[in-house]
Structure formats: structure tokens, C-alpha cells
Amino acid sequence: MKQSITIGSAELSNPVLTASGTFGYGLEFQEFFDVGRLGAICTKGLSLEPRLGNRPTRIAETPAGMLNAIGLANVGVEAFCTEKLPKLQDQGVTVVANIFASTTKDFVAIAERLARESGVLALELNVSCPNVSEGGIEFGKNPNMCAELTAATKAATDTPIWVKMSPEAPSIIAVAQACEDAGAEAITAINTIRGMRIDIAKRQPVLARGMGGFSGPSLKPVALRIVYELAASIGIPIIAIGGISTTEDALEFLFAGASAIQVGTASFIDPLAAHHVRVGIENYCEAHQLNASDLIGLAQAAKK
């Protein structure tokens, strides 16, 4: 059965991607399986300049999840284009570049740099960062700010723009609709939710930054609810993220209305997690004589 999926103007060989920040630059996982067989990988978030990120402690475990305050450490867009992207292309890996900045101008500059390369399928905007030009409000919390950012990056490149929703927006639906109106080709959802842990012996937060992004299996019901609501509210495809570890998890999100899914924290537990989910969906499609695209939105009330 056919596994290919259409996301706006992009065609993916199958609906399984890996989530930004949980799969390095893709190359690190080649020793475990052929990463080129995934629908795509989303790179670690890329900034205009290289970043070392926060000081340790940067991660902490929680029951069925984790907290991270890595601080968006990355090699910077220039080193990505010259050192990582050519190797990914050689190895036949489909690449989505996840990008972030604290001003619209820097988002645009990163988009322009990536536009000079071939072989980037889409740009995924991480909008869970403060906009320093607007007093530090996160782009992703404000529909107008997110729409303006979407339009500005879209104008800078022919590469499709996907916008990654912050679950902390007062109305994710309003933000997603504004991004759709501004020309986004897809919405990805969701990024982490802020959480924390306290070390009771030291009587202080475990993470050096105090708080961090909460991810992993315990995020799944929240992410699923958001994806289900978004699917009923917007016209562009949704790529679901949040606690997906197994084929069954992925099927829930596809039935909720996602056109594709991203495997995140699960890759830290099993580096083959995304591979297993891809094969699992393929097997499910064979067993039920359905194409992958037939799975999208089967659980939406309107389709019953």
C-alpha cells in the first residue's frame, strides 16, 4: 500500500519524521538504521550564530518523561550548510531545517541562508522563543506576531514554511489559523511544556535554569487533544509531536487528523524508535488494505 504523504507542496515517502533536538543532525543515527528511509528528519534548532547553550544541569528525568533546558545549543546555520547538509544529502536523508531566533530579522537571515542550498524540504519555525523586539513575548503566544513572522520568512524563501506551535499559547487555534492565513504550508504541534523538578537534598531546582521543557510519553494525551482540535479548525496539514513512542501512539495521532508524526524523546530510549514506527505503520496499512493517507482523521467526529 502507498506510504507517501503530501504536506502542502512537499511529498514525503512516508508519514514518520524525527523531532527537532532529539535526533541530532540525523547523521548520528546512521549506525543504527538507514535514516534515509524516514519521511524526513527535523534538525536540531539552527540559529544565525553557533550557540553553546545553557550550563549543566541541562536535563532531568521524570516519570514517563524528561525535562530539558539545553538552551538551543547548535552549530549555527553556516556550519550546518557546509558541514552537515552535504553529508545528509549524500546519504539520501530528507531534511527539514528547524530554525529559531529572537528577532524576525534573524529568522529571515537564516531562511535566506538556507534558501541558497538545495535539499531542504521545509523550514520548521520554532516560535517558542522570546521576541526581543516586542519586549520578550514568545512569538508563538501571539497570533499577529506569529503571522508576521510566517509572512516575513515566506517572503525570504521558496522553501515551504511549517510553524511549530507552543502549547503555552493562550489560543493555539488562533495562532495556527493566523499562520495558515499568512501562508504557512503546515502546522507542527506541539513543542514542550515548561516544567521543573526540585532536588530535596539541595533544596534547589535540579536544572541550572530552574525550569525546562517537559517531553515524553506523559505529554501524549495533551498533544493528542491539541492535534484533534487543530485538525477540526485549520485547512493545512498538521504534523503531530508529543510523546510518540510506538506505532499505536502514531496511529492515534493520524486518526486524530495529523498527516504525519514526529518521534521525539523516544529516540533517547531506543534509537530505532522512529524506524519501528515507520515499519509498524506500513504493516498496519498492509493488514487493513489502506494507504497511509487514508488513515488521516479517521477518528474525527465529522468523518463518522
Ligand SMILES: Cc1cc2nc3c(=O)[nH]c(=O)nc-3n(C[C@H](O)[C@H](O)[C@H](O)COP(=O)(O)O)c2cc1C
Ligand atoms: C533534548 C530536547 C531538545 C529539543 N530541542 C528542540 C529544538 O531545538 N527545537 C524545537 O523546535 N524543539 C525542540 N525540542 C522539542 C521536541 O522537538 C518536541 O517538540 C518535544 O520534545 C515533544 O515531543 P516528544 O514528547 O516526542 O519528545 C527538544 C526536545 C528535547 C527533549
